[in-house]
Amino acid sequence: MDGSQDALVASLRAENQELIRRLASQDSAQQYRSDSTVPQAGLAWEGCGLTGSQVARYSRQLVLPSFGPQAQARLCKGSVLVIGAGGLGSPAVLYLAAGGVGRVGIVDTDALELSNLHRQIAHQEVSVGKHKAASAAVSCRALNSSIQVIAHEQGLLPGNALDLVSAYDVVLDCSDNAPTRYLASDACCIAAKPLVSGAALGMDGQLTTLCVAPAGPCYRCLYPQAPALASCRRCAEAGVLGVAPGIIGTLQALEAIKLLTGVGQPLTSRLLLLDCLSTGFRTIKLRHRQPACIACGPHATITASNLASYDYRAFTGQPFNDAAPPSISLIPAAQRLSVQDLASRMQPASTRPSNQLQPNQQPAAFSRPHVAEPEASNDSMIPISRLPSADFCASGCVAAETVPIGHQQANSCNPLPEGDEGQGAKGFDSASQPSGGVQSSAGPLLLDVRPKEQFAAAHLPGFVNVPYQGPHKPLPAFLLELCHPSQSVNQAPGVSSVLPSLSASEPDARIQNLELGLSQTPKPSDQCEAAGEILVVCRRGNDSQEVVQQLRSLGITGAMDIIGGLTAWSQSVDPSFPIY
Amino acid sequence: MRVRLLFFARARELAGVGETEVEVASHATAAVVLKQVLETWPALEEVSGRCVLAVNQEYLEDMARILKEGDEVAVLPPVSGG
Numbered sequence: 001m002d003g004s005q006d007a008l009v010a011s012l013r014a015e016n017q018e019l020i021r022r023l024a025s026q027d028s029a030q031q032y033r034s035d036s037t038v039p040q041a042g043l044a045w046e047g048c049g050l051t052g053s054q055v056a057r058y059s060r061q062l063v064l065p066s067f068g069p070q071a072q073a074r075l076c077k078g079s080v081l082v083i084g085a086g087g088l089g090s091p092a093v094l095y096l097a098a099g100g101v102g103r104v105g106i107v108d109t110d111a112l113e114l115s116n117l118h119r120q121i122a123h124q125e126v127s128v129g130k131h132k133a134a135s136a137a138v139s140c141r142a143l144n145s146s147i148q149v150i151a152h153e154q155g156l157l158p159g160n161a162l163d164l165v166s167a168y169d170v171v172l173d174c175s176d177n178a179p180t181r182y183l184a185s186d187a188c189c190i191a192a193k194p195l196v197s198g199a200a201l202g203m204d205g206q207l208t209t210l211c212v213a214p215a216g217p218c219y220r221c222l223y224p225q226a227p228a229l230a231s232c233r234r235c236a237e238a239g240v241l242g243v244a245p246g247i248i249g250t251l252q253a254l255e256a257i258k259l260l261t262g263v264g265q266p267l268t269s270r271l272l273l274l275d276c277l278s279t280g281f282r283t284i285k286l287r288h289r290q291p292a293c294i295a296c297g298p299h300a301t302i303t304a305s306n307l308a309s310y311d312y313r314a315f316t317g318q319p320f321n322d323a324a325p326p327s328i329s330l331i332p333a334a335q336r337l338s339v340q341d342l343a344s345r346m347q348p349a350s351t352r353p354s355n356q357l358q359p360n361q362q363p364a365a366f367s368r369p370h371v372a373e374p375e376a377s378n379d380s381m382i383p384i385s386r387l388p389s390a391d392f393c394a395s396g397c398v399a400a401e402t403v404p405i406g407h408q409q410a411n412s413c414n415p416l417p418e419g420d421e422g423q424g425a426k427g428f429d430s431a432s433q434p435s436g437g438v439q440s441s442a443g444p445l446l447l448d449v450r451p452k453e454q455f456a457a458a459h460l461p462g463f464v465n466v467p468y469q470g471p472h473k474p475l476p477a478f479l480l481e482l483c484h485p486s487q488s489v490n491q492a493p494g495v496s497s498v499l500p501s502l503s504a505s506e507p508d509a510r511i512q513n514l515e516l517g518l519s520q521t522p523k524p525s526d527q528c529e530a531a532g533e534i535l536v537v538c539r540r541g542n543d544s545q546e547v548v549q550q551l552r553s554l555g556i557t558g559a560m561d562i563i564g565g566l567t568a569w570s571q572s573v574d575p576s577f578p579i580y
Numbered sequence: 581m582r583v584r585l586l587f588f589a590r591a592r593e594l595a596g597v598g599e600t601e602v603e604v605a606s607h608a609t610a611a612v613v614l615k616q617v618l619e620t621w622p623a624l625e626e627v628s629g630r631c632v633l634a635v636n637q638e639y640l641e642d643m644a645r646i647l648k649e650g651d652e653v654a655v656l657p658p659v660s661g662g
């Protein structure tokens with residue numbers, strides 16, 4: 001079957017699933033939406049305002065002594081606005097719909113991506129590429145056709161926030177970015193709506209209920225100063241365990257139900273912390289509303305009349321979404337290579353016409369990697385034939401050798417588990433060299449500076465992983481060892497003696513010692529030559545520029561950035577390389 | 581005296597540790613302890629002034645508060661992901 005037939009079958013299958021779903025939801029609508037069982041005055045039965053079908057549907061919670069039919073009736077008359085239909089919003093909207101909240105509004109402007117589905121469980125595979133608000137609304141209606149579900153696809157913006165939150169009883173902040181969090185809070189202060197604020201990232205979750213009169217604080221009472229850009233880690237970069245937002249989003253639904261019904265105590269002036277690693281919860285008692293708060297204080301300067309013109313982007317330095325950071329252009333064009341250039345450089349030396357590539361030269365065919373003789377001499381590249389034959393290496397690949405940055409600091413910020421640090425460096429010093437990237441002085445040294453997890457998931461053959469941890473972290477010990485082969489050989493891993501020499505005053509001498517072959521016996525005669533090229537790749541081509549800048553500041557003038565990183569590689573050279 | 585430090589979310593990333601203990605001067609104020617924390621983990625500067633700080637699970641209102649042996653100081657930066 002060729003590609004176009006595959007696509008056609010996939011498209012028909014998606015359409016079929018969607019139609020089956022719609023049919024099921026219409027059937028259920030006809031079956032369950034009927035309100036014909038409303039008790040009529042003087043007729044057979046009386047209740048607390050719930051219809052017969054509502055009593056039947058919600059029976060398990062209205063027989064609950066601490067909840068009861070009155071609470072259920074308040075729920076059925078209540079409304080909740082859920083800002084964000086992602087990892088937090090998904091379980092929240094499903095539980096609110098299932099539990100019988102009369103009107104559920106879902107605000108989201110994003111389109112669904114495949115990488116959302118591990119945690120954003122209100123969506124289905126067939127909805128990938130569609131609006132999340134609409135997709136989540138379909139799921140809610142399929143779960144409960146007797147309630148009203150409204151998708152607000154324009155998102156929460158300064159211009160519409162007040163109208164949106166004013167139209168509901170309770171608001172849930174299930175958003176993924178700082179500007180939306182401040183905007184939601186400000187709007188809820190003005191409209192006097194309780195705001196259930198949930199957040200999750202990595203293995204952490206946070207939950208608190210804000211803006212509850214008379215004393216409950218708002219988001220600005222807790223965080224008057226917006227977080228630094230670097231602090232606002234995105235799920236796409238930092239990762240997130242699917243159930244972490246699932247737990248917090250579920251608790252947000254619980255808070256909404258309590259606020260609507262008056263049952264229990266809401267999480268006002270308390271911050272709940274979830275640690276998924278220990279499955280531990282912790283509650284911090286918060287301060288009350290702050291008289292000086294510019295949003296909720298008696299002299300608030302953010303008001304109904306100026307909210308729409310408040311510049312949340314300027315305040316937080318961030319956009320109203322958690323989109324990937326824009327491409328930066330940090331270093332001169334002469335220090336950067338295209339992915340096509342990279343492909344050419346990665347061609348085996350024997351088939352490479354010269355070091356200088358012609359602009360129209362064909363990129364290396366990674367589906368047919370150069371097969372070197374296993375008995376290749378020390379001067380040849382490490383045989384690519386040792387690598388898996390796939391175009392790129394996926395998790396478990398033998399070439400997944402990671403050389404952590406900063407392993408010279410025992411208490412460094414390196415997130416590697418204890419005992420892991422330094423092993424990569426040891427691998428370099430040992431006779432069994434990493435199977436990727438170690439080449440003779442004839443070829444470039446290929447560095448992949450992404451976090452080791454991303455490298456392990458998929459990387460190009462021949463690359464060595466040297467995770468970059470930001471401009472303020474110690475420079476890669478591995479690269480320093482390159483400058484000191486005679487010292488680092490036979491030295492224990494985790495050496496700290498290498499680091500101080502970094503800022504020492506003789507960079508030129510060290511460059512003279514630069515040895516890219518990484519063989520156990522340095523060959524001084526090759527060293528200058530070997531300093532030729534270090535190609536640095538990352539996910540999108542931003543970090544790699546910072547690394548190149550650092551290397552060049554050390555005098556390693558052969559450091560080159562790969563423009564656009566592996567994302568560009570996937571787009572322009574090998575579409576089978578996963579974009580994530 | 582010793583006080584217990586808890587770093588959450590981004591603070592844990594920056595400090596490279598989630599829980600630890602530090603030796604501080606007896607009768608040190610919260611301000612003094614936090615200054616010492618920033619000197620020990622300079623990377624935490626990024627979240628300084630942008631966190632909820634708590635002592636013994638209660639919001640730290642007064643930086644002049646004098647800490648006691650065994651007090652638990654928590655650094656809680658906001659999480660924005662969802």
Ligand SMILES: [Zn+2]
Pocket residue numbers: 217218219220221222289290293294295296297
């Ligand atoms: Zn406030």
